[in-house]
Amino acid sequence: MNARRLAACLVTVLLAATPALAHTGSVAGGFFGGLAHPVFGPDHVVAMVAVGLWGAFLGPPAIWLLPVVFPLVMAFGGVLGIIGVPIPAVEAGIAASAVVLGLMVALKARPPIWIAAALVGAFAIFHGHAHGAELPAGADAMAYSLGFVIATGALHLCGIAFGLLARWPAGRIAVQTAGGAIALAGIAFLAGLR
Amino acid sequence: MTVRCGAALAALLVATTPARAHDVASGIGGFYGGLLHPLLVPTHTLALVGLGLCIGQHVSRQRAVLLTLFGVSLVAGVIMIVSAFAVTAAEYAILAVAAALTAYCRRDWQRIAVRVAGSWIAASAILVLALRLAR
Numbered sequence: 001m002n003a004r005r006l007a008a009c010l011v012t013v014l015l016a017a018t019p020a021l022a023h024t025g026s027v028a029g030g031f032f033g034g035l036a037h038p039v040f041g042p043d044h045v046v047a048m049v050a051v052g053l054w055g056a057f058l059g060p061p062a063i064w065l066l067p068v069v070f071p072l073v074m075a076f077g078g079v080l081g082i083i084g085v086p087i088p089a090v091e092a093g094i095a096a097s098a099v100v101l102g103l104m105v106a107l108k109a110r111p112p113i114w115i116a117a118a119l120v121g122a123f124a125i126f127h128g129h130a131h132g133a134e135l136p137a138g139a140d141a142m143a144y145s146l147g148f149v150i151a152t153g154a155l156h157l158c159g160i161a162f163g164l165l166a167r168w169p170a171g172r173i174a175v176q177t178a179g180g181a182i183a184l185a186g187i188a189f190l191a192g193l194r
Numbered sequence: 195m196t197v198r199c200g201a202a203l204a205a206l207l208v209a210t211t212p213a214r215a216h217d218v219a220s221g222i223g224g225f226y227g228g229l230l231h232p233l234l235v236p237t238h239t240l241a242l243v244g245l246g247l248c249i250g251q252h253v254s255r256q257r258a259v260l261l262t263l264f265g266v267s268l269v270a271g272v273i274m275i276v277s278a279f280a281v282t283a284a285e286y287a288i289l290a291v292a293a294a295l296t297a298y299c300r301r302d303w304q305r306i307a308v309r310v311a312g313s314w315i316a317a318s319a320i321l322v323l324a325l326r327l328a329r
Binding site for chain 1: 327
């Protein structure tokens with residue numbers, strides 16, 4: 001079969017294609033939907049990365065405690081969102097989380113671990129509420145939840161990986177600069193809400 | 195405390211009802227359907243992985259007893275396969291993988307990874323419970 005015939009066959013097949021009209025509720029669809037949700041919200045992304053950065057900056061036990069506390073409290077916020085308990089100014093809370101956590105990194109803040117955990121936990125409620133309230137009705141619940149918890153954790157890991165640069169003097173400046181950039185992004189999100 | 199734990203466990207066992215498991219893959223029922231159930235139903239898999247991680251975390255302290263129990267359970271699982279209760283076989287496979295992974299976590303970062311995985315599983319489970327109760 002020569003190349004022209006092959007191309008003609010290919011074009012015919014492509015023209016015959018119809019939309020996939022994928023059904024909702026599948027496990028794979030739910031998982032990837034959940035995975036995409038935090039990643040496609042820039043306000044979520046910068047706050048999650050800031051949690052990881054701050055954890056790495058504070059060192060053990062914060063480096064693992066903050067990323068463990070966050071998903072658990074976020075789930076509690078998610079429950080509030082799912083059952084419809086209103087939380088005022090959720091979007092402002094998410095933007096404020098980027099501002100505060102970014103500033104903590106930029107200013108090298110070293111509060112006691114329980115204050116850091118409480119602060120991160122308080123902001124996690126806003127993030128969880130937003131995820132819970134926006135959960136698509138047709139999604140496979142388990143797969144969606146797992147997807148967005150894993151995406152959140154992966155963003156924390158990105159922050160931790162970058163935050164580990166703080167071991168070196170030049171890296172410390174880079175991490176603090178990243179914290180400042182996150183705080184500025186948070187201010188921009190706050191300004192955009194008005 | 196042990197008595198209370200025992201009473202709570204007994205109460206839970208009494209409260210169980212038949213699972214009436216659905217076919218996870220259409221056309222695959224019976225033995226193979228049961229074998230695939232814990233692997234293809236995320237809630238089932240997650241619960242078992244969580245349990246395996248939990249067991250694995252305790253292995254260093256009571257290694258001999260738990261590993262022996264695990265071996266006995268695996269043998270029981272194989273016997274149950276023969277008896278066509280195939281779900282148990284896959285459950286034990288998932289549990290064994292999760293527990294073995296955790297049991298060999300000796301370095302600090304590995305132990306942290308287990309805790310992080312545990313928090314992810316717990317967070318997902320909390321959300322699913324809320325969704326099931328809300329819908």
